Amino acid sequence: MHNATTEQCSSAISNRRQKSLSEWALLSVALAEPKLVAQVDAAGMELLGCLAGGGTLLVAGNGGSAAIASHVAAELVGKCIFDRSPLPAINLGESLSAVTAVANDYGYEEIFARGVRAHGRTGDVLLAMSTSGSSRNILRALDVAHARNLLTIALTGERGRDLAERADHLLVAPSQETPRIQEVHMLWAHMWCEAVDSVCAS
Helix, strand or coil: CCCCCHHHHHHHHHHHHHHHHHHHHHHHHHCCCHHHHHHHHHHHHHHHHHHHCCCCEEEEECCHHHHHHHHHHHHHHCCCCCCCCCCCEEECCCCHHHHHHHHHHHCHHHHHHHHHHHHCCCCCEEEEECCCCCCHHHHHHHHHHHHCCCEEEEEECHHHHHHHHHCCEEEECCCCCHHHHHHHHHHHHHHHHHHHHHHHCC
């Protein structure tokens, strides 16, 4: 702990808790803004329609977003809140062997794009997450998905607004803080997974 005292640790935790809660108090208001709500609902409707129609969800992200991608795929292959038949969902970064093979042979920027070419078909959905909006492997994946007629949904933060030209649906978490952006992305994804369960279990 780098010789940190108990008091220092307690103060750090308290400060971060207060900061996070304050940021979420502001986020909860911003997330209810009608235009953003409509955008999130529109993306969710198309995602749900794809899955209900037999399509596959491909999910991609780096770092913390890779963990969210894995979480989302697991919610659909398993279940979120209601029991139902499993749904096809793939985290394109799940296989360490595939990621390192593609990165080694073709470059790291191709790790998700090659997965889209391998698994994506017309009518499927690519859900791509980049907190910065500038991850080259995410940009490549979106371009390949567009060329293959997949529906594309991009989740980013306030610095990633330029992604609008690369995705059918661009959803911008109203924050520049990476932890808050990823938490918003997880919130949206959970909301969609719960909706999928509600429809597909009925």
